[in-house]
Amino acid sequence: MRTENQKAWFFVLPVLALVAFNALVPMMTVVNYSVQETFGNNQFFWEGLGWFEQILRSDRFQAALGRQFLFTFLILIIEVPLGIIVALSMPRKGFWVPVCLVLMALPMLIPWNVVGSMWNIFTLPQIGLLGYFLNDVLGINYDMTQQPISAWITVVVMDVWHWTSLVVLLCYAGLVSIPDAYYQAAKIDGATPWSVFRYIQLPKMKTVLTIAVLLRFMDSFNIYTEPFVLTGGGPGNSTTLLSIDLVKIALGQFDLGPAAAMSLIYFAITLLVSWLFYTLMTKDDAE
């Protein structure tokens, strides 16, 4: 058992100092900007909650938020089931296990802007493998730079390509921790594959699945680099997700007040939804 010891704080101090420096100072800067108006020359005027009201009411923010939720929703309902299916069908031991794991983890280790460039090269009409195949072999009119639908499908497929392996790795870790005896007992009882999944494998995967869903939610909700490099938010504004819009306002237009207010709203939504997921998924344990 863990013992009570207040001196343990000294061990935590370096982490605390480092993260506080990185998190609190910038956060206070953002809060500071979010309640002020500036006309340059380092002159600031108190603005109160005006920026928050303006952002929350603006069509631009609501549209970006809607696209963001749609994107994250699609990512979760595709990646989580797909990840579980792949993890279930992977070999449990032998030569192929490390090979599978390394190949599957590879997309996660590619810098995010390279992922964007890679998918750009892959999907270019005439030049890219996928673009050529769809346009010239199957005769489907596909051009990511012109059609919002193509752009959306490409951005979602790119994320599935990039991150499904995370769900696979986590679920696989949960699966290999199940002792063989469980399966033998199920076999003696004449359990169907479905009931093995429902009553043995799924409960064992629950912790890792919670982590997987949380991580996928946070990361897909905060996604910036890959879609920015791939589509630049276009065509039009069709793939302008929240982060892309935020960077446009903050670093592009240098509207510090609205950008700061939007940052805080954005962060609050991420925290709130993560907390909701976490509470819902761990509810049964508490009872």
Added chain:
Amino acid sequence: MKKRSIIPILYIAFLMLPIYWLVAMSFKTTNEILSGFSLFPQTFTLENYITIFTDPTWYWGYINSITYVTLNTVLSVCVALPAAYAFSRYRFLGDKQLFFWLLTNRMAPAAVFALPFFQLYSSIHLFDTYLAVALAHTLFNVPLAVWILEGFMRGIPKELDETAYVDGYSFPRFFVTIFLPNIKAGVGVAAFFCFMFSWVEMLLAKTLTAVEAKPIAAVMTRTASSAGYELGLLAAAGTLTIIPGAIVIWFVRNYIARGFAMGRV
């Protein structure tokens, strides 16, 4: 071969296709790329790679990236070790709240921090240094490292600590000579994840650098826009960024899955 192994095979094929295409493009000449579709490079060329290895702006991009990633990994793991030990061994005032607060930093959108980080690191004169990027990346890597290490440390029975103290070991000596070797795998996994997230993160790395510490990603985007979109060169540069990750992952292949599964949520 069992019937169900078709699923992982199809999945891996899907993962490998875009990577294959990137590698194939990197061996093609610009002429071949623009003249039409070819599944394999027709006129195999190393020209793109030669350009990268002879042009300092290109290869310095890699050196810069690897430098700040290494710095970040060492820094994150070193500060996370004592903290993870405290979380795994002791209860103290506010421990749960602190742990959760650390994790919330993993949830913050990097885009939110881009501008304030730029101002913060400019004001302390660290802008455009390796240290700036390494420090900025600790924001999400330190919480992750604490989380993973804590999971591994909890698996070590407390009797180990007590026996060592009875034998007259001081804490630092116990930690380095007895405890660390026992959680080698955990340190490896934590270092791997720190390496990974620092290596792939680009928004903050690009915001915090200009010339001296510019990461390879920034060099790539500049080339993409200024040099009339040299796809072959871009593909070669992209291919080279896959290699460090592939090497690192091979070393921890038996532990990657375990690393995440051990943490507590």
